[in-house]
Amino acid sequence: MRASARARRVAAAREAFLSSGSARPAAAAAVDDTILTSWQRSQMAGVRIDVPEVPYYEDVDPRSRLARCAAPVLDRLHDRLDDIPVSIVLTDAQGRIIVRRDEERRLGRRFDTVSFAPGFSYAETHVGTNGVGTALETGTAVLVTGPEHFNEQSTAFACAGAPIRDPLSRRIEGLIDLSCLAGDAHPMMRALVQEAARDVERLLLEDGSERQQMVLQEFLAACRRRAGAVLSVAGDVVMANKEASVLLTPADSALLRMTAADTRRLDPGTTIEMSLADGRSAEVRCRPVARGRELAGTVFEVLPRDAHPSRSRRSRRPARVALPGLAGRDPAWLDACGQVRAAARRRASLLISGEDGTGKLAVARAALQDVHQAAAPTIIDCAEPDPLAAVHAASGQALVLRHLDRLPPEDADALAAVLDAASRRGPAPWLVGTARAGADLPEVLLQLFTTSVTLPPLRHRMDDLPDLAAALLNRLAPGRGSALAPDTERVLTRLAWPGNVGELAEVLRAALRRRRVGPIRRDDLPAGCFTASRRALTPLEALERDAIVAALVETDGNRTRAAERLGMSRSSLYRKIHTYGIEPVDPTG
Template sequence: MHLHRSAPESASPATVTPRVRASWRRSARYGLTAEEMRPVFTGSVDTGSLLYECGTAVLRGLQATLANEPVSMMITDPEGLVLSRICEDGTINRSLDRVHLAPGFYFAEENAGTNGLGLALADRAPSLVKAEEHYCAGLRGYTCAAAPVLDPVSGGVAGSVNLTTWSDSASELLLALAQSAAGNTTALMLARGAGRSAQPMPRGEVFRVYADRMRAPEASVLTPGWRNVFAEARSEFRAGRAVAVVGEPGVGKTALASLARRQLRRERVLSVRPPAPDDVEAWLELWTPELGKDSTCVIISGVDRLPAWATGELAERLGEVRARDGMQPYVLTAESAEDMPEELRRLVDTVAEVPALRFRPDDVQPLARHFARQRRRRDVGFSTSAIRTLTSYDWPDNVRQLRQVVREAAGRTDLIDLNHLPPEVFTGPGRPLTRLEAVERDEIIRCLTEPGTTVGEAARELGVSRATIYRKMSQYRITVPGRAPRT
């Protein structure tokens, strides 16, 4: 198998995993050599973050079990910046200082080539890099095991746990320890971060949508905020160009791309979501054979969340299809063009951006009526107060959140009023609430949204004074039509 000439000479290709080999190729593209690393120093490290607090606490607990072992334990941020390093072995500490694997230095792949924490962050997966598998010679005296720390709320990568020891030390348990520490850090972040629910991990689903089973898009779907970007995407598809649709999570990127494609051609659409890191190989084999088939378009969602080695594999397969097909049979989606991996960005001719729902208040009412009609298969009414509440809310999770709220409400009534809406839509942006605070807020909103209930009646039902209700409304940023908090 051919390797880039700058790859480590002493590592046998037969014993190197595809992920490490892909990392070598990336390291070469970054302009690194075996003799040169470029760890960048920053004068500021965020020691007040929840990641730093929880990660350091977990590693100090682990240190007690590894007191006599030459293992250096580190927490990094998602960019590879080393935030903390815990180790009582002076010899390995001094050695790591010489290669700049220390707090305040960036140690991502682009800075230090193939290494454990850089690979864990790039691929969003636990990684073990031993001795000669390191791209740069200065790191080949070490073995590094690292695992990404997942944000318990967003599910994204918050940073990593890295354990480094000498290359001739036993490393069998090192990766398991790193994974355990990363998992414990996520759990501690959830416990200390107001108890919010964790997001589900990616599963890599592949959905099929057949054009002949879909009706033409309804006018209510093509809301004012969508029309310009929809027309732009459809024009680019008609011209045979490869399109990326970008925007915040939940704005409807996949839906827009699918509707625009189906207006042009009666084709099958495959919607592909990012997989868990361990499932990348099976995920690619599942759907990439469909690329380039007649009357088939693949929408690959969230390419900015793909592991780095999967990005390279995907870019190669899309490049082959692009070279032979006239009309590009794929669409990519991401949060922004800047977040798209460069290998995939080169395979896109134009970028269409879908604005967030908070910038499209005129879209909220027609979308809400559309989702309610989908749920009940007939028109559902909305009170004036309900429409006012839905329109004034910021919708941090965008159209996806609006659809869930409306469908749940429409499932219970033919006329949606304030008391059918969840507490979240009456609450302005602010700090995360503890579970006790959230229960208190929800009870206040439940009372205030009962038809005909006054603030005084809500106060009596809750056993508190009117002044307390007004103070709590201000504290929790509660806005209920007709129940304005006192200032």
């Protein structure tokens, strides 16, 4: 009776919350702070309260390292809970269900009706308060029973979830959950999943130790084989011998760590070329270390092409200074600028890669001006019609081939032949190519370049955003003294910037059209800055999204008043907020 009385109080608090956006004080006393805070997050995320939109993902891997290490723990739970009406669930860090084991077939069918099944995501942003999503959101074990769920169709169930953390990095890897009908819930469910999560973490540690031991043995063998720089990567663990510590900068090591993720496709002993931060090229021998079907780690042996053992590290390192006219102080950005400057000084043919909008052309121009004080380079866009004719007619000290990844494949051999013929006729211009990061360029194009540099995306150097914005505003509105207000800067630093600096420039250009003079406020920003939509919108959808954002701004984030202003129901507004990924409006800025 006491349990059912509490359930009635929680149900009353939930109803009060859904109708007004906050629980009445008397009712809220029955609700744990963790649950109430989760309700607020769910509402701000626009989660539907009737039938949630539970997304399905095809790429959930039931043979992952997490699933393999969790299997014996799930087996033990299955034996302990035999004949008890409960389902045992394993999810990944995104709340996507990897495994569900049903102790009772009837219960499994009930869970199927609400898409609580492998491949579906029960993240809090999709389903609202629940044992999977809320535990992942808070990073702690939770038990969610009956009306404590945000979504109506989940109130028939109870679920207890505990996050599984990587024992070394403490990053959440997944979650173990026990779920049943609300009437069968027991407080011990929370303790059971906590114990199970600890058991999985122990097995992850043992598995990681075995993997790291394998990589360590290969690392030591490489150190014995070669009196040079050796570095190994095994997950979050990086080992380097003394020579590697002297030779490699943090940017060099970071590049090798990114390379390690792609080495599973390489044969042992494969050699690749790498441009070091000091401008030299190096030969890097890659040795992937496999553990069955999985990559345990990678060992790299690094040999500079023109090593000078007697030269001190301090004397051969270029100062970390940005190129003229380019804003930014992030170490990875400065290292990239240093590599481009070094290539320009040596007139080494250079391939600059990076995501769209990272500033590949701007970096090439700045390096040419900085090093050679030369006239503007000849720039040819390989995405334009007939780029070969433009290359034939090119002259000057530098030739920049933009968008090499968009060059028709049938033109690659012809382009290489034209450049080769030009180099035989006389002094060749400094050759620079640009391409999207990760683009699969034909081998004949790659052979045109002796070194390469990858520019970091804006989301990896967010500390540079204020300086970048100031430089862009000065360029877009010279003499106006435009600047970002603090609340505007906070909004911009929360965005992912898939279009990088180019996208930032477009946002500021739009804001300047609204705010001719004075600081740019957050309501001067385009509506897209307040959304996190996962897909491109149609023109009509974009108009609707902008209208919703405007209504929320005008009502200080009050969704009931915003829905009235838009002439739609509150549930429709919640659904569209979720669909368009509109972030909550904070009236305090």
